[in-house]
Structures are given as structure tokens and as C-alpha cells.
Amino acid sequence: MPATEQRVLTGNQFMNGDTACAEGALAAGCLYFGGYPITPSTEVAERLARRLPAVGGAYVQMEDELGSITSVIGAAWGGVRSMTATSGPGFSLMMEAIGLAAMTETPCVIVNVMRGGPSTGLPTLVAQADVMQARWGSHGDIQAIALAPSSCQEMFDLTVRAFNLADRFRHPVIILADEAIGHLTERVVIPAAKDIVRTPRRMQPIPIPVAYEPFRAPDSTLVPLMPAPGKGIGAHVTSLTHDERGYPATDAPAHDRLVRRLYDKIALHTDEIIDVEEVGLEDAEIAVVTFGSTSRTAKRAVSMAREAGIRAGILRLITLWPFPEEQVRAVSQRVNAIVVAELNLGQVRREVERVSAAPVLGAHHAGGALMPPEIIFQSIKEAARHGQGNGRRSASDRPLTAV
Amino acid sequence: MARHEVRLAGFGGQGIIMSGYILGKAAALYDGKDAVFSQSYGPEARGGACAAEVVIDDDAVDYPVLTRPDILVLMSQEAARKYSSDMAENATVLIDEDLVPADAVPKCFGAPTTRIAEDMGRRIVANIAMLGFLTGATNVVSRAAMEEAIKSSVPEKTIPLNLNAFNAGFEYGQRSQA
Numbered sequence: 001m002p003a004t005e006q007r008v009l010t011g012n013q014f015m016n017g018d019t020a021c022a023e024g025a026l027a028a029g030c031l032y033f034g035g036y037p038i039t040p041s042t043e044v045a046e047r048l049a050r051r052l053p054a055v056g057g058a059y060v061q062m063e064d065e066l067g068s069i070t071s072v073i074g075a076a077w078g079g080v081r082s083m084t085a086t087s088g089p090g091f092s093l094m095m096e097a098i099g100l101a102a103m104t105e106t107p108c109v110i111v112n113v114m115r116g117g118p119s120t121g122l123p124t125l126v127a128q129a130d131v132m133q134a135r136w137g138s139h140g141d142i143q144a145i146a147l148a149p150s151s152c153q154e155m156f157d158l159t160v161r162a163f164n165l166a167d168r169f170r171h172p173v174i175i176l177a178d179e180a181i182g183h184l185t186e187r188v189v190i191p192a193a194k195d196i197v198r199t200p201r202r203m204q205p206i207p208i209p210v211a212y213e214p215f216r217a218p219d220s221t222l223v224p225l226m227p228a229p230g231k232g233i234g235a236h237v238t239s240l241t242h243d244e245r246g247y248p249a250t251d252a253p254a255h256d257r258l259v260r261r262l263y264d265k266i267a268l269h270t271d272e273i274i275d276v277e278e279v280g281l282e283d284a285e286i287a288v289v290t291f292g293s294t295s296r297t298a299k300r301a302v303s304m305a306r307e308a309g310i311r312a313g314i315l316r317l318i319t320l321w322p323f324p325e326e327q328v329r330a331v332s333q334r335v336n337a338i339v340v341a342e343l344n345l346g347q348v349r350r351e352v353e354r355v356s357a358a359p360v361l362g363a364h365h366a367g368g369a370l371m372p373p374e375i376i377f378q379s380i381k382e383a384a385r386h387g388q389g390n391g392r393r394s395a396s397d398r399p400l401t402a403v
Numbered sequence: 404m405a406r407h408e409v410r411l412a413g414f415g416g417q418g419i420i421m422s423g424y425i426l427g428k429a430a431a432l433y434d435g436k437d438a439v440f441s442q443s444y445g446p447e448a449r450g451g452a453c454a455a456e457v458v459i460d461d462d463a464v465d466y467p468v469l470t471r472p473d474i475l476v477l478m479s480q481e482a483a484r485k486y487s488s489d490m491a492e493n494a495t496v497l498i499d500e501d502l503v504p505a506d507a508v509p510k511c512f513g514a515p516t517t518r519i520a521e522d523m524g525r526r527i528v529a530n531i532a533m534l535g536f537l538t539g540a541t542n543v544v545s546r547a548a549m550e551e552a553i554k555s556s557v558p559e560k561t562i563p564l565n566l567n568a569f570n571a572g573f574e575y576g577q578r579s580q581a
Contacts, residue, residue, distance in 0.1 A: 185439065
């Protein structure tokens with residue numbers, strides 16, 4: 001596909017997941033990409049390197065991931081929608097500056113196309129083991145917003161949504177994709193430009209009031225209005241704990257006030273962020289909780305279970321952070337047992353165990369290939385036996401782990 | 404039609420990955436089916452064995468990995484050795500008969516796809532000739548959809564060349580089916 005000046009590639013495309021992510025960014029109005037290409041996210045950078053200049057944006061290949069994410073933060077303060085894309089090793093390097101983006105309330109998007117780790121691990125092969133890093137990788141009482149696409153269509157759709165959430169909450173938003181989806185090619189339906197929903201960044205009206213405080217939230221969103229760059233508005237932006245004026249205020253009351261607001265602006269509005277998909281849960285005795293590429297495997301495993309006479313269904317987590325606690329809890333109260341299927345050794349399972357009213361089993365694999373359906377099917381069968389034999393058990397019971 | 408699992412294999416440089424992309428695109432965009440395409444290859448850019456995998460289904464494709472390929476396209480001897488062990492019992496196997504020994508895989512149909520392309524003066528379209536052979540020999544994808552997918556995937560000035568290669572391969576395919 002040659003570079004084109006058309007910003008939104010409206011129509012039916014047969015497109016690689018990473019490419020669909022790049023097209024989602026363009027459709028969302030992204031005008032800056034700063035990155036350090038790394039497999040399996042390289043195609044995001046590759047596509048934007050060709051496409052961004054053609055639509056009036058900028059692509060900069062930085063010297064490393066630290067430069068990448070900080071340039072993305074700078075671009076956001078320069079007034080545009082901005083993003084980067086990376087994988088595990090680069091995501092690790094970006095952790096400090098993701099905290100900087102949270103502390104300075106900088107809207108931006110970070111795409112992590114997950115591969116096998118720790119360290120450089122499996123450069124070209126899938127895993128889903130950065131779930132907790134996305135939540136807790138940066139120090140301090142940080143909040144996280146992370147979305148997990150499970151198809152090329154969602155690589156497009158959730159990238160658009162990530163930019164909207166970033167501007168709504170003035171917070172770095174993470175797309176936690178995985179190699180299997182990033183490198184899959186399938187149909188992507190791109191809507192007309194007028195049908196792409198864009199949440200505007202809320203800007204400080206001009207002229208500014210005499211006692212202008214750039215970090216005072218005007219309403220119950222708890223999100224301050226962003227000062228427009230180049231309009232003569234003086235705004236001090238610091239990574240230190242700051243007061244409403246933006247000046248360093250390194251004392252206990254100011255710190256508690258700031259960190260609580262940064263936390264609550266997300267914690268009090270999770271209903272605007274959390275999205276899940278339920279498949280076949282109406283009559284289910286077993287619920288498979290899963291996300292990303294593993295949900296494709298889970299659909300097959302659930303079909304196998306239904307053929308074997310076990311009523312299984314799927315709760316697919318589209319939003320991973322904030323964790324869909326209420327949704328998982330509600331499903332757990334309707335089923336006999338939950339199976340958590342993921343390409344890691346138990347990261348989402350811990351979260352599910354924390355809130356589930358039903359016993360929780362894990363179907364885990366460390367990665368390197370998509371999880372085979374048989375692993376999840378075995379766990380469903382075990383969960384069905386478990387549910388029948390013991391009836392409802394409490395969440396505090398020791399969880400079982402298959403595999 | 405239920406789920407079809409197609410593997411196209413050869414060596415890097417033959418256009419195997421491109422042919423998988425075109426087949427998936429034809430099914431997903433022009434035949435109104437669901438299709439996913441993925442690829443596997445070694446570290447070599449040219450010469451190493453590589454494979455393109457396409458799942459085509461009337462319904463949404465859930466698990467995108469091949470489990471029992473029912474259509475196997477082989478364009479090199481190494482690929483025949485490396486990529487044919489997991490095929491379904493009644494799989495349709497199509498080979499480039501000049502590059503893969505006929506006894507490498509039991510019950511296969513051969514066409515001289517690379518020779519067809521060379522006779523047109525451009526060996527580079529051997530993959531498209533093979534797609535023609537596949538389209539003629541199976542009913543996994545329609546001829547019209549493949550022609551649309553080729554036209555929207557190759558450089559504009561090479562469209563006639565590619566369609567000629569496709570049609571030449573298609574004739575061989577029709578004969579194999581009959």
C-alpha cells in the first residue's frame with residue numbers, strides 16, 4: 001500500500017493487525033509518532049513513517065525508547081495527538097516516563113505488542129505476560145488504562161478509543177496487544193471519516209483568568225483543562241508533586257491531594273473505560289475469562305466443551321485496566337467455576353481470584369505460540385468436575401492450576 | 404462450506420507470503436467469507452523454507468492457527484518435507500511439478516507453475532500462476548474474487564502479466580479437477 005494523503009482509509013481492507021493499529025491512529029487524528037522500532041510492533045512504525053508525513057504529521061525515529069516516549073509527551077504538550085509503539089524490552093524502558101505522563105497529566109497512547117519475556121525473550125513470538133507491568137510497572141500510586149485487542153478490527157477500533165480515553169482522562173493509555181494479533185491479517189472495516197468518534201481534548205478557554213491555575217480541575221471529572229500551546233499561556237509542568245498552579249509543592253497535604261485526584265479521576269469513572277464481551281454465558285456453568293489472542297483459542301475450546309455437553313461461555317476482557325471487577329464478580333455469581341486462560345503464568349488469574357465468588361482455575365502457557373484449544377478444554381473439563389463434586393466454593397479456597 | 408485450512412509453502416523469494424495474502428484477501432473482501440492470513444519463516448530473507456497460512460470460513464474464524472490443512476500448495480522440495488506432515492487425510496495437494504518430486508507427497512496434482520511464468524518472461528509471477536492452479540483445482544475461492552484480489556494487490560502496470568499467469572495456471576487446475 002503506497003503512502004496516501006487520505007487520512008482515513010474508509011472501506012474494507014485486508015490488513016495486518018499492526019497496520020490496522022497505525023490506521024486507527026491516523027483515523028483518530030494522531031499527528032506525531034516517536035518510536036524505536038522493535039519486533040513485533042515494527043509494522044506500526046513502518047506504516048506511520050510512510051503515512052504521517054503525507055497527512056501533515058511527523059514521524060521521528062528516536063535514539064531509544066526513553067527518547068521515544070518523552071518525545072510523545074512533548075508532542076502532546078505541543079497540542080497534537082501523539083503515540084509510540086513498542087514491545088516488552090522497550091516497554092520496560094518506557095516505564096519511568098509513563099509515570100511522567102501520568103504525573104503531568106499528558107494524554108498519549110503507548111502500544112505494546114507483547115512478545116515472550118523476560119528480557120529480549122522471544123523477539124518474534126507471542127506472549128501476554130506484560131499485564132501486571134502495564135498496571136504497576138511505573139512507581140508510585142499510579143492508575144492504568146489498558147485495552148486488549150483480539151482481532152485486526154479491534155487493533156483499529158481500540159486505537160481510536162485509546163486516543164479518546166487519553167484525552168478524556170489526560171492520562172497515558174496503553175494498548176496491550178500481542179504478537180499473534182499484531183501479525184495476523186484479516187478484514188478490517190474502516191468507517192467514513194465523519195463516523196469516527198473523536199473526544200476532543202478539553203482546552204483552557206482564552207483569555208485565561210487572572211489567577212489561572214492550570215492544574216485545578218474545574219468539575220467532577222477531576223481533570224484540569226489543558227492550556228493551548230503557543231497562545232501566551234504560562235503553565236509550569238513538572239514531574240515533582242505540584243500544587244494547582246503547577247509549582248513544586250513537596251509536602252504531605254499537597255501530595256495526598258494531588259495523588260488522590262490523579263487516582264480518583266480514573267477510579268470514580270471506570271464505567272466510561274471498562275468494556276467486556278460476553279459470549280454464550282446465558283446458560284453457562286463454566287465461564288472462561290480471557291483476553292487478546294487467547295480469546296480466539298477460547299472460542300474454539302468452548303465449542304469443544306459444548307460438543308462434550310459442558311455449558312461453557314466466555315467473558316472477554318477488552319479493558320484490562322482498570323480491572324473489570326464488577327463484571328467478573330457478576331459472572332462468577334452465575335457460574336459454578338471460572339477458568340482464566342492467558343499466555344502467562346497467572347497474572348489475570350490473580351485479579352479474578354481477588355473478586356470471584358466461584359472457584360478459579362488457570363489455563364496457562366508461558367507463550368511462544370497461540371495457546372492450543374486443548375489446554376483450555378482440559379481446564380474447562382476439570383472445572384466442570386470440580387463444580388459438580390464440591391458445589392459452590394468460596395473464593396478463598398486454594399485455586400487449582402492446570403498445566 | 405465449513406472451515407478450510409490452506410498452507411502455501413516454498414522458499415523465500417518465490418512470493419509465497421504474497422500469494423497467501425492475495426488468497427486471504429480474495430476470500431475476505433470479494434467472496435464475502437471470513438479469512439485470516441498468517442505467515443511463518445526462518446531468519447533467511449531468501450532461500451529458506453517459508454509458509455503462508457490461510458484459514459477460510461463461512462462463519463467468523465475463531466482459532467487462526469492451522470490444525471489439519473486440507474489444501475496444501477508446495478513450491479519446493481524442502482517445503483514439501485517440512486510442511487506436509489500434519490495435513491488432513493483427504494487433503495488436496497498441489498505442487499510445482501518441476502520443483503517438487505511427484506512422489507514427495509502421495510496423491511498430488513502437479514502443474515509447471517514456475518515454467519509457465521518463465522515462458523511469459525517473468526519468473527516472478529510463478530506464485531500467481533500457482534494461485535490460478537489452486538483456484539482451478541479447488542472450490543475454496545472464486546475465480547472472480549481472485550482476479551479482483553490480484554488487481555488490487557500488484558503494481559498497476561503488471562496487472563495484465565499477473566492475470567495472464569493466473570489464467571494459465573487456472574487452465575491446469577481445471578484439468579486436474581476433471
